[in-house]
Amino acid sequence: MPGETSAFGSAGASAGGLLDRRFALAARGSDVRTEVLAGVTTFLTMAYIILVNPAILGQAGMPMAAVAAATCFAAAFASILMGFVANVPLALAPGMGLNAYFSFTVVQQMHVPWPVALGCVFLSGLAFLALTLLGIRQMIVAAIPPHLFAAVAGGIGLFIGFIGLKDAGLIVANPATFVALGNLRSGDAALALFGLALIAGLSVWRVRGAMLIGIVATTILAALLGRLGAPTQPYHPAELAQTAFRLDLPAVFGWGGGAGLGLFEILFVFLFVDLFDNLGTLVAVTRRAGLVDAEGRVPNLKRMLLVDSIATMVGACAGTSTVTSYVESAAGVQAGGRTGLTAIVTGLLFLAAIFVAPYARLVPLAATAPALILVGALMMAPLAEIGWSDPFDAIPAFLTVALIPLTFSIANGLAFGITAHAALKVVRRDVRRGDWLLLLLAALFVARFLWLSAG
Incomplete structure (x- = not known):
């Protein structure tokens, strides 16, 4: 029917024109088909979080099925909001490291x-929102030297990798040496080594979705070997309610038996890591997409940060840890994504995944551990930006990198790094008027260490 074909074609052209005007597709050298393919590519590269995040938060006593659904919902909401509000090909999800x-x-x-911890996540997002609206964010960024940003990223990478090695059974506790090599002939260790080899090989061949493929393949192998537990009951989407709106805000301030002022340290870490990790990701992805201006500034940066802060608060209400921008978005950019339509497609795929995600409770730790190890390895890249030959940079950076995994605390690594940097500035007589915030942070960290020692 010619008339019907013409009408269909006109409708398609009209829809394409509407999307072009809304997302400036032509102006950025893209089209609807390219954006859709880029969104699918981004989803495949970061879909591993659907399985890994519940595996990590489940060890905090949270119901894995609900966390998996919350992970998908938070990623969907945040990515779609980023696409509409900021019009950039940047997807978001609960962040590795902070989980x-x-x-x-x-x-x-x-x-x-964990409900109190979710309250801390919510309040850190609220603080992020306030800092962005008030412009205080720039002051904090200026107070911390770039080499400490890189050290924090590397330290978190080691932290994640260490957890992955432990979950895989490749390293175990030892009373004489603290840690030692595990039994490589055990079932879990062998499965983890299989998954690690598979994901590493696929990554070397640059196969999209390498981590997701590796996790699924290792889970299937575990099932074939009889090492996979059977589901206790069918999944129902209503299981999301087990974590939704379970955050306990009053307890964060010490009301009703909460931990009181000690939780403000947790708020600081959630805020600090999200702030700087997010800024680094935003700059890296938008630069690769060619969206920075002639002076190297990122257009709509404030909108991006507003979306990130709102996403963290919504994620906490749903029942997951801090939501942040994902550097895996660069895969979608590499596939041609240039607008927010890419992020929206990624978000819609996460939304569809809600109905199958909670079966992540069937995935053994031996299957998700290799993904943690590989994520940790990839997070080592920023360490190359540190001037290791200069003691002024190397000493604070090393303390940060080493103490994050060795004390199992991002807060301790941050505290030692910032305090050491401030102390060396004083020793070198290089303190300037603008360093007041750095010195204040260092003094607060020293007081924290004294308080912890007294306790």
């Missing part, structure tokens, strides 16, 4: 109940 800090440090070491 480990949430589970292993805040809940397990500090004995903070």
